Amino acid sequence: MTARPPFRADIVGSFLRPDPLADARRRHGEGALSDAELREVEDTAIATLVQRQHDSGLQVATDGELRRSWWHFDFFGLLNGVGIVELDHGIQFQGVQTKPRGIEISGPIGFPADHPFLDHFRALQQDAAATGATPKFTIPAPTVLDFRLEPDHIDAAVYGGRAAITDDLVQTYRDALTAFYAAGARYLQFDDTAWAYLCSDVELAKARGRGIDTDGIAERYADLLNRILDGKPADLTVTTHVCRGNFRSTWISSGGYEPVAEQLLGNTGYDGYFLEYDSDRAGGFEPLRFLPEGEKKVVLGLITTKSGELEDADEVRRRIDEAARHAPLAQLALSPQCGFASTEEGNTLTEDQQWAKVRSVVEIARSVWG
Numbered sequence: 001m002t003a004r005p006p007f008r009a010d011i012v013g014s015f016l017r018p019d020p021l022a023d024a025r026r027r028h029g030e031g032a033l034s035d036a037e038l039r040e041v042e043d044t045a046i047a048t049l050v051q052r053q054h055d056s057g058l059q060v061a062t063d064g065e066l067r068r069s070w071w072h073f074d075f076f077g078l079l080n081g082v083g084i085v086e087l088d089h090g091i092q093f094q095g096v097q098t099k100p101r102g103i104e105i106s107g108p109i110g111f112p113a114d115h116p117f118l119d120h121f122r123a124l125q126q127d128a129a130a131t132g133a134t135p136k137f138t139i140p141a142p143t144v145l146d147f148r149l150e151p152d153h154i155d156a157a158v159y160g161g162r163a164a165i166t167d168d169l170v171q172t173y174r175d176a177l178t179a180f181y182a183a184g185a186r187y188l189q190f191d192d193t194a195w196a197y198l199c200s201d202v203e204l205a206k207a208r209g210r211g212i213d214t215d216g217i218a219e220r221y222a223d224l225l226n227r228i229l230d231g232k233p234a235d236l237t238v239t240t241h242v243c244r245g246n247f248r249s250t251w252i253s254s255g256g257y258e259p260v261a262e263q264l265l266g267n268t269g270y271d272g273y274f275l276e277y278d279s280d281r282a283g284g285f286e287p288l289r290f291l292p293e294g295e296k297k298v299v300l301g302l303i304t305t306k307s308g309e310l311e312d313a314d315e316v317r318r319r320i321d322e323a324a325r326h327a328p329l330a331q332l333a334l335s336p337q338c339g340f341a342s343t344e345e346g347n348t349l350t351e352d353q354q355w356a357k358v359r360s361v362v363e364i365a366r367s368v369w370g
Contacts, residue, residue, distance in 0.1 A: 002333075002369075005059075005060060005134060005237045005272070006237070006239050006271070006299050006333050006335075008334065008365040009058060009059070009333070009335070009362040009366070010299050010333055010334070010335040011058065011335055011358065012138075012241050012337075012338050013065060014341045015065075015066070015339070015340050015354065017064075017066060017344055024041040024042075043123065045064075045066050046067075046123065047127050049061075050063070050124070051131060053131075054133055056362060057366075059133060060136045061124070061127070061133035061134070061135055061136065063120060063137075065339065065341070065342075068344070070344075071191055072140035072144055075139050075140050076103055078115055079110065079115070080108065080109060080110035080172075081106060081108045081158070082105060082106075083106055084102070084104070085103075085104045086101065086102075087101060102150060103148055103149050104154075105153060105158065105159060107158055109165060109169055109172050110168065110171075110175070111172045115179070121135070122183055125183075125185075136187040136189060137180065137187070137188055138190075140190070141190035141192035141194065141225075141240060142225070143192055143194040143195070143224065143225070144191070144192055146162065146194070146224075147193070147212065149165075150211075151210065151211040162212070166224060170227045174227075177229075177236070181233055185236070186237060187237045189239045189241055190241075190270075191240070191243060192240050192241065193242075194221065195218075195221070195242045198217060198221075198259060199255035199258075199283075219263055219267075221263070222263040222264070225269065226267075226268060229268070229269035229270065230269060239270055239272035239299070240268075240270050240274065241274035242257075242273065242274065242275055244276050244282070244338075256282060256283020256284060257282070261288075261289075264290075265287070265296075266292060270296070271297070272297040272333075273297070274299040275300065276301040276337040277301050277302050277337065278301055278303065278337035279304070285327075286326055288326040291331060293328065294331075295331075297331050298323075298327060299334065299335045300332060300335070302316050302319055302320070302334060303316070303335070305337055305347055305349070306337075307348070307349060308353030308356075310353070310357065310360060311360065316360075320334065320364075333369075334365045
């Protein structure tokens with residue numbers, strides 16, 4: 001349906017952890033399974049997952065984030081100068097709170113040449129090559145680190161406040177892009193909750209309570225991202241997924257994209273935008289008018305991952321037609337609204353329901369774009 005990502009039928013990235021892997025991770029945490037033994041279980045699960053994605057008709061394959069506990073902390077905690085610490089609170093979702101973890105800056109931020117995610121990508125690339133799929137690798141966006149960082153978790157001897165980390169954060173991500181590209185990556189995705197929170201008055205108020213200056217923050221984030229993406233190789237596709245919160249099928253942020261659409265769609269250097277549109281909390285499609293004409297795509301997240309109920313295909317096609325009134329159909333695509341398991345706990349649906357959703361994305365996209 002298209003030769004270059006994002007594809008007409010695409011995915012956000014994470015998948016439910018199969019029972020043997022969940023059991024292996026539990027036993028590893030208890031000390032009953034070695035690192036090598038866990039890696040063997042992970043390798044088997046990911047190879048099976050990549051084949052399953054291919055069998056479902058996808059042109060793309062991810063590793064499902066099966067080696068991770070969290071969608072973001074695992075990457076951040078392996079950067080130079082960044083640690084994951086225990087807090088007295090987790091991240092508050094609707095009716096449930098995550099494990100109490102947070103980010104701490106204890107030294108100069110940097111991307112290590114031996115970051116384990118590079119090896120994770122190489123393993124995915126090898127599995128994807130066996131099916132002919134394009135490997136897609138996901139990492140958290142730098143804006144997430146900035147937005148979630150609490151002011152008392154920055155070592156004052158290293159950085160004189162939040163603004164002081166920006167230059168090193170930019171260089172860290174530029175180095176990460178260079179390293180992933182050298183490893184063979186041509187399709188990367190920055191997962192990002194910050195932009196969705198900027199659409200919510202409630203979350204903006206919480207941010208101000210954490211000491212974040214929210215005046216002009218969309219412009220600041222666009223500039224930060226552009227400094228990272230400027231000069232990236234022409235054949236490296238970098239997209240973003242704007243997430244409204246995804247933990248055990250719950251959510252955090254409500255509010256349409258209008259407050260950020262001009263900066264996000266019109267003024268950042270991303271090649272594509274995975275936008276959640278599975279509920280009324282996301283507002284209408286009018287903000288898509290800010291998508292510049294050209295090669296950029298918006299991937300419409302019309303298929304929810306928060307429940308197993310399968311969407312009506314005709315209704316999804318109707319909504320794609322509605323979106324096409326505000327952006328060219330040729331610049332649109334379709335995906336699930338989020339991953340199926342942003343943390344290892346996963347959402348409340350079965351694996352069979354998960355794969356029915358993936359196949360539905362492929363079938364609907366083929367019927368729309370041919």
